[in-house]
Amino acid sequence: MKVGSVAAHIKEIKRDEKRRKDGFSPIERNFYAEVRDELERLQIEAKKYFDMGDYENGGALTEEITKLKNSLEEIVDLRLRKILMATVSESIKTKNLTRDEMDFYNDMKLMVENFRKFLITGERGNVVVEPLPIQDETNNKNEERVEVQEEETSKNLETTPQEKINENYVLIRVVAPVTVALSGNRALVLRKEDVLHIPEMIYKGLLKRGKVAEIKIE
Numbered sequence: 001m002k003v004g005s006v007a008a009h010i011k012e013i014k015r016d017e018k019r020r021k022d023g024f025s026p027i028e029r030n031f032y033a034e035v036r037d038e039l040e041r042l043q044i045e046a047k048k049y050f051d052m053g054d055y056e057n058g059g060a061l062t063e064e065i066t067k068l069k070n071s072l073e074e075i076v077d078l079r080l081r082k083i084l085m086a087t088v089s090e091s092i093k094t095k096n097l098t099r100d101e102m103d104f105y106n107d108m109k110l111m112v113e114n115f116r117k118f119l120i121t122g123e124r125g126n127v128v129v130e131p132l133p134i135q136d137e138t139n140n141k142n143e144e145r146v147e148v149q150e151e152e153t154s155k156n157l158e159t160t161p162q163e164k165i166n167e168n169y170v171l172i173r174v175v176a177p178v179t180v181a182l183s184g185n186r187a188l189v190l191r192k193e194d195v196l197h198i199p200e201m202i203y204k205g206l207l208k209r210g211k212v213a214e215i216k217i218e
Helices: 003-019 031-051 055-086 099-121 150-157 161-166 200-208
Strands: 144-147 169-174 178-181 187-190 195-199 212-214
Touching (some): 003 055, 055 099, 169 200, 200 212
Antiparallel strands (some): 169 212, 178 187
16 A cells, blocks of 8 residues: 555645745645545555455555545635735745646636625626746646737727726637736636637637637527
């Protein structure tokens, strides 16, 4: 059994995660998947013990599996709390997040900024946020960054209330990940299978690049 090495690794990560109040402990890109695979392997091994009537080793291994699961849940809870805090506080640094965690952060950041804008202005939608820095370039190899001309950005983000009413929007589905660069060092991060309304001018540019598809409701 390799429980000892796995348990020691998780224990070290948990200890480091608790220690870092303003950031995240560095973990392997596939940490969660690897731990899940290891837990599954150990559960299969424990079942074999029980099937052979070796309840002592089967019970001992089951107990260790439970401890590993509890430690993993604690790590997840610690990181989730800090991810949520990072959406409203710049004091929490987003370095060392996994790809899945970065996607979750982006989703929550957009929701927070959208709701914040609604409370302040009474308007919803078209919120753009700083794209989350990606530490591993291989995670972003299929994502393209599209520059939007300044005059187009100004028209879409700095319109009067009446212009907003008259502006045409298109319901789209994102078919390939893309980051739309806007003015003021801002960006709109779009991930594959996202569904949203965007200004027609931006839609046309992304359509030409094969990044989006229009959703037509009959």
